[in-house]
Amino acid sequence: MSELMIKPYSELSGEEAKAEYEAVEKKYQEIKAKGLKLDMSRGKPSKQQLDMVSDILTVLQKPEDCYDGKIDARNYGNLDGLPCCRAYWADVLGCKPEEVFAGGNSSLSLMYDIISKACTHGLLHSEKPWLKEEGLKFLCPSPGYDRHFAITQTFGLELVTIDMTENGPDMDQVEEAVKDPKVKGIWCVPKYSNPTGIIYSEETIKRIASLKPAAPDFTVMWDNAYSIHEFDGDYIPFPDILGIARECGNPDMFYEFASTSKMTLPGAGISCFACSVDNMNYLKSLITVQSISYDKTNQLRHVKYLKDKENSLALMKKHAAIMSPKFHAVLDALDSEIKPRGLGSWTVPKGGYFISFDCPDGLAKRTWNLCKEAGVVMTTAGATFPYGKDPRDRTLRIAHSLPPVEELKEAIQVFCVCLRLAALEKMVK
Amino acid sequence: MSELMIKPYSELSGEEAKAEYEAVEKKYQEIKAKGLKLDMSRGKPSKQQLDMVSDILTVLQKPEDCYDGKIDARNYGNLDGLPCCRAYWADVLGCKPEEVFAGGNSSLSLMYDIISKACTHGLLHSEKPWLKEEGLKFLCPSPGYDRHFAITQTFGLELVTIDMTENGPDMDQVEEAVKDPKVKGIWCVPKYSNPTGIIYSEETIKRIASLKPAAPDFTVMWDNAYSIHEFDGDYIPFPDILGIARECGNPDMFYEFASTSKMTLPGAGISCFACSVDNMNYLKSLITVQSISYDKTNQLRHVKYLKDKENSLALMKKHAAIMSPKFHAVLDALDSEIKPRGLGSWTVPKGGYFISFDCPDGLAKRTWNLCKEAGVVMTTAGATFPYGKDPRDRTLRIAHSLPPVEELKEAIQVFCVCLRLAALEKMVK
Numbered sequence: 135m136s137e138l139m140i141k142p143y144s145e146l147s148g149e150e151a152k153a154e155y156e157a158v159e160k161k162y163q164e165i166k167a168k169g170l171k172l173d174m175s176r177g178k179p180s181k182q183q184l185d186m187v188s189d190i191l192t193v194l195q196k197p198e199d200c201y202d203g204k205i206d207a208r209n210y211g212n213l214d215g216l217p218c219c220r221a222y223w224a225d226v227l228g229c230k231p232e233e234v235f236a237g238g239n240s241s242l243s244l245m246y247d248i249i250s251k252a253c254t255h256g257l258l259h260s261e262k263p264w265l266k267e268e269g270l271k272f273l274c275p276s277p278g279y280d281r282h283f284a285i286t287q288t289f290g291l292e293l294v295t296i297d298m299t300e301n302g303p304d305m306d307q308v309e310e311a312v313k314d315p316k317v318k319g320i321w322c323v324p325k326y327s328n329p330t331g332i333i334y335s336e337e338t339i340k341r342i343a344s345l346k347p348a349a350p351d352f353t354v355m356w357d358n359a360y361s362i363h364e365f366d367g368d369y370i371p372f373p374d375i376l377g378i379a380r381e382c383g384n385p386d387m388f389y390e391f392a393s394t395s396k397m398t399l400p401g402a403g404i405s406c407f408a409c410s411v412d413n414m415n416y417l418k419s420l421i422t423v424q425s426i427s428y429d430k431t432n433q434l435r436h437v438k439y440l441k442d443k444e445n446s447l448a449l450m451k452k453h454a455a456i457m458s459p460k461f462h463a464v465l466d467a468l469d470s471e472i473k474p475r476g477l478g479s480w481t482v483p484k485g486g487y488f489i490s491f492d493c494p495d496g497l498a499k500r501t502w503n504l505c506k507e508a509g510v511v512m513t514t515a516g517a518t519f520p521y522g523k524d525p526r527d528r529t530l531r532i533a534h535s536l537p538p539v540e541e542l543k544e545a546i547q548v549f550c551v552c553l554r555l556a557a558l559e560k561m562v563k
Numbered sequence: 564m565s566e567l568m569i570k571p572y573s574e575l576s577g578e579e580a581k582a583e584y585e586a587v588e589k590k591y592q593e594i595k596a597k598g599l600k601l602d603m604s605r606g607k608p609s610k611q612q613l614d615m616v617s618d619i620l621t622v623l624q625k626p627e628d629c630y631d632g633k634i635d636a637r638n639y640g641n642l643d644g645l646p647c648c649r650a651y652w653a654d655v656l657g658c659k660p661e662e663v664f665a666g667g668n669s670s671l672s673l674m675y676d677i678i679s680k681a682c683t684h685g686l687l688h689s690e691k692p693w694l695k696e697e698g699l700k701f702l703c704p705s706p707g708y709d710r711h712f713a714i715t716q717t718f719g720l721e722l723v724t725i726d727m728t729e730n731g732p733d734m735d736q737v738e739e740a741v742k743d744p745k746v747k748g749i750w751c752v753p754k755y756s757n758p759t760g761i762i763y764s765e766e767t768i769k770r771i772a773s774l775k776p777a778a779p780d781f782t783v784m785w786d787n788a789y790s791i792h793e794f795d796g797d798y799i800p801f802p803d804i805l806g807i808a809r810e811c812g813n814p815d816m817f818y819e820f821a822s823t824s825k826m827t828l829p830g831a832g833i834s835c836f837a838c839s840v841d842n843m844n845y846l847k848s849l850i851t852v853q854s855i856s857y858d859k860t861n862q863l864r865h866v867k868y869l870k871d872k873e874n875s876l877a878l879m880k881k882h883a884a885i886m887s888p889k890f891h892a893v894l895d896a897l898d899s900e901i902k903p904r905g906l907g908s909w910t911v912p913k914g915g916y917f918i919s920f921d922c923p924d925g926l927a928k929r930t931w932n933l934c935k936e937a938g939v940v941m942t943t944a945g946a947t948f949p950y951g952k953d954p955r956d957r958t959l960r961i962a963h964s965l966p967p968v969e970e971l972k973e974a975i976q977v978f979c980v981c982l983r984l985a986a987l988e989k990m991v992k
Contacts, residue, residue: 176639184637185626192624197614208613208828210605238667239858246853254682254694254718265683265694281852288852289683399637402860423710423717424675429668429858431831 142476143557155558162508162555165548170509172545177328177487178536179400182456187398187449190439199438200431207430213422214414215406219433223406225443226361227392228374233408235417238428241393241405245355246285248389248407251420252318252353253289258386258416260351264289264318273311273320275303277490277518277529279328282321282357291318293520298330302338312347319353325372326360329490329518329531331483339373343382356390362443362450363396364485365457369447376408385410394436396487397446397453404429404436460534463543464489471550477557480532489532490518497556498527504552510545571905572986584987591937591984594977599938601974606757606916607965608829611885616827616878619868628867629860636859642851643843644835648862652835654872655790656821657803662837664846667857670822670834674784675714677818677836680849681747681782682718687815687845689780693718693747702740702749704732706919706947706958708757711750711786720747722949727759731767741776748782754801755789758919758947758960760912768802772811785819791872791879792825793914794886798876805837814839823865825916826875826882833858833865886916889963892972893918900979906986909961918961919947926985927956933981939974 146154194200200207202216214220215236224231237244251257253264264270272286275296283293294311297304303320311317322342324334334342342354356375364370379388386409394403409417440446465482468491472478478493493501502515513531516524532549534542575583623629629636631645643649644665653660666673680686682693693699701715704725712722723740726733732749740746751771753763763771771783785804793799808817815838823832838846869875894911897920901907907922922930931944942960945953961978963971 178639181626181635184629184635188624188626191628192621194620195617196620197610197617199620200613206610206613208830210607210824210829240854240856243854250679250683254679263694265692281855284852288849395639399860400639401637401856402858420717423713425669425672426710427669427830429831429861431828432858432861 140474142474143561144476146561151558151561155555155562158551158554158558161551162504165551166508168509170544170548172510172541172548173536174533174542174545175511175513176536177396177533179396180456180536180538182538183453184399186452186456187439190398190435193435193438194431200434202434205430207434210426212427212430213418213425215428216430216433216437218437219404219430220406222437222440222442223392223408226446227358227390227408229376229390229408232411233376233414235407235409235414236428236433237405237407239401239403239405239432241357241359241391241395241407242281244405244407245282245357245391247421247424248355248417249285249289251417252351255420257351257353258413264291267316269316271314271317273303273308273317274520275321276520277329277531278321279323279357280513280517280522282355283520286321287521295520295525296320298327298332300332302327302332302334305338305341309341309345312345312349312352315348317347318349318351319355321355321357323357323359324375325358325370326363326483326486328359328486329488331481331486331488331490333370333372339375339378340382343375343378343384343387345384345387352387354388356388358390358392360396360486361392362447363453363487364450365454365461366484369450370484376410380410386413389413394440397440397449398436402432404433457535459539460542461489463539464532464534464546467543467546467550471547472553475554477553487533487535489534491530491532492528493530493553494557495526495528497553497560498524498530500556500559501549501553502530504555505549508548508552510548510552512549569903571903572990573905575990580987580990584984584991587980587984587987590980591933594980595937597938599973599977601939601970601977602965603962603971603974603978604940604942605965606825606962608825608882609885609965609967611967612882613828615881615885616868619827619864622864622867623860629863631859631863634859636863639855641856641859642847642854644857645859645862645866647866648833648859649835651866651869651871652821652837655875656787656819656837658805658819658837661840662805662843664836664838664843665857665862666834666836668830668832668834668861670786670788670820670824670836671710673834673836674711674786674820676850676853677784677846678714678718680846681780684849686780686782687842693720698745700743700746702732702737702746703949704750705949706758706960707750708752708786709942709946709951711784712949715750716950724949724954725749727756727761729761731756731761731763732771734767734770738770738774741774741778741781744777746776747778747780748784750784750786752786752788753804754787754799755792755912755915757788757915758917760910760915760917760919762799762801768804768807769811772804772807772813772816774813774816781816783817785817787819787821789825789915790821791876792882792916793879794883794890795913798879799913805839809839815842818842823869826869826878827865831861833862886964889968889971890918892968893961893963893975896972896975896979900976901982904983906982916962916964918963920959920961921957922959922982923986924955924957926982926989927953927959929985929988930978930982931959933984934978937977937981939977939981941978
């Protein structure tokens with residue numbers, strides 16, 4: 135069928151739909167017969183990106199390389215991390231070094247640990263540990279990040295869906311929800327939100343920082359995972375949330391997170407959280423029981439390799455050069471295969487790791503299953519909603535970072551065929 | 564005073580004691596005037612030991628170095644660690660690779676996490692999360708490791724002191740204690756116990772593995788921190804506790820821990836826990852929410868550097884060559900300064916990181932304080948007992964690993980003077 139002849143599916147006659155169904159079903163069987171094995175399920179950097187940063191492996195070679203001032207990075211100690219590492223993160227995030235706790239290879243673990251400690255010990259302004267309260271809730275702007283939601287779910291908090299807009303969480307809903315003292319916090323990915331890729335607007339950020347929640351220990355989990363992760367165009371400055379929170383009279387409400395997982399090596403990077411000094415002192419009094427120190431040698435390796443924000447931005451341009459063609463390969467396919475058929479809408483972010491795709495209601499799960507059967511693994515349909523349940527069964531997360539561009543092109547073609555087939559099945563059956 | 568003239572303090576006449584007090588007090592003031600700054604507080608390896616393992620820094624240099632079979636150690640994934648790393652630990656500990664979870668730089672964190680999850684979720688055989696029960700208790704063989712005790716304390720468990728013998732925990736006390744269903748577990752350092760340096764006897768190990776606790780989820784925290792850490796003489800084989808536990812009908816009762824903190828770099832090593840496969844599957848279902856994976860690149864670095872148990876034992880001989888002279892410097896000083904004066908007794912271990920010193924009752928805190936004022940920091944008196952309270956105020960932990968041997972000799976001389984002064988103060992005042 136030539137481009138010119140493509141009609142929106144909604145305009146197909148019964149017969150046209152049947153013919154199209156048969157053609158697409160045939161195509162699908164041909165694809166299936168190929169026995170593909172393609173992975174678009176997770177925001178994993180590609181081998182090309184990992185190879186690019188190999189110099190980080192040999193930054194530290196001799197004992198004398200292993201010092202930050204007088205601190206021997208190799209030995210025990212310095213719970214909150216190397217001073218040079220705290221300074222690095224402060225530079226990247228725009229906060230103060232004393233507001234930074236430099237951690238290990240996983241910011242997710244730091245998030246888990248903070249929610250875990252809220253549950254077992256309570257946070258700075260908690261009246262009691264969360265596990266001693268009943269019926270607690272946590273706000274989950276959706277579509278969002280499944281691993282975030284899973285953390286609050288595993289501790290028994292009820293997940294409350296908040297709609298995502300192109301400017302961030304629907305703040306009318308949030309402001310209403312926080313009047314309930316059982317609502318203990320909210321998950322946020324403020325820049326290149328996972329998966330929609332939107333950036334929270336200045337107004338949204340102000341409204342979050344100005345919330346007057348009923349819970350004294352209301353907690354904003356501010357996962358700034360993609361703070362310098364543009365893949366299209368120049369770095370877009372993003373404000374220091376801790377400074378804004380101070381100005382808005384909520385100095386202790388935010389816990390910000392970041393990592394180098396998508397800058398250096400995903401499994402062997404460094405992470406941090408940033409918060410007010412009062413929060414920091416309180417948390418350190420708990421974390422000191424858990425750990426003597428995180429891996430400071432790896433912290434030093436990273437600081438010597440990444441140097442500062444400016445140098446890190448230059449590195450991110452190199453990642454962008456790898457990511458951007460993949461991103462455009464997906465967009466091109468969606469533009470030519472899906473748009474003229476009217477089978478969905480999608481976000482066009484400038485950074486982050488995902489494209490969020492909305493099909494017509496009720497088609498996401500079926501499309502995901504068809505993809506799976508054809509050997510293309512995507513993030514599970516529904517995963518971006520609390521409890522894995524997408525109320526409209528329409529959102530799919532496209533993670534285009536891992537496969538080489540040729541494989542990706544093949545995978546996205548499979549996706550397009552599967553979506554068309556899922557739509558046609560409904561029309562002809 | 565020459566060696567020949569040294570009398571036990573208990574045999575000093577009033578006048579002799581007064582003269583001795585004045586002499587020792589003068590000596591103490593001379594020492595104080597030097598403004599020393601010596602640290603014998605923690606089991607920190609020395610710079611010489613860290614420098615010795617510098618080759619580990621450059622084991623991985625190129626992308627192709629970073630694979631364990633087909634697994635790219637640099638990327639996300641493999642929650643339970645690299646297969647080669649699980650196999651390494653199985654070799655060292657004598658268990659099976661599938662019983663090993665390979666972790667990050669801190670076995671302490673793994674211990675904390677398991678107790679934390681017991682509290683928030685419960686363990687495999689728990690009827691409910693520990694935090695949903697009241698009045699829970701944990702057995703603490705003492706003197707023991709303060710960081711262990713702190714973990715169970717921070718979660719609100721009552722710490723129950725069990726006496727340490729030269730064969731391990733007093734098993735009569737333990738067997739009696741576990742009849743109480745509120746008693747949820749016990750801390751153990753089975754080889755070169757921290758701080759006494761004793762090795763649990765075969766009989767003790769059997770009795771622990773054969774316990775019939777009232778609590779279905781009774782948990783033995785088996786911290787095998789010094790499993791291959793001889794500093795005097797050859798490696799002493801130590802049995803696989805998981806196999807013994809299976810034979811004794813308690814397959815799920817043990818969680819074993821180990822790390823390379825005192826083999827490679829204390830702050831940048833790798834750790835593991837080992838447990839039954841059933842426990843492993845249960846724990847992994849919880850840990851998957853906390854982490855995508857630990858630092859597999861560092862796991863691979865370690866496996867390539869340490870290779871296997873045999874090669875690791877050869878490395879430990881080199882550590883022993885550094886540790887042993889320090890250990891003997893302490894023993895020599897105690898033998899010449901303390902023994903003839905009858906001012907205490909101490910353990911003479913063949914491995915581990917500590918010497919446990921018992922002064923006459925009531926002198927530990929005062930001795931510690933005198934040391935501190937003279938610039939010698941020791942592990943806080945009482946720290947090796949639950950809540951930091953040594954009922955007889957007599958035990959001090961000597962950590963001789965960190966200072967260079969000349970500094971150590973000076974520090975231990977200061978310690979001897981302080982102990983003598985503390986004893987004499989009691990006699991003359």
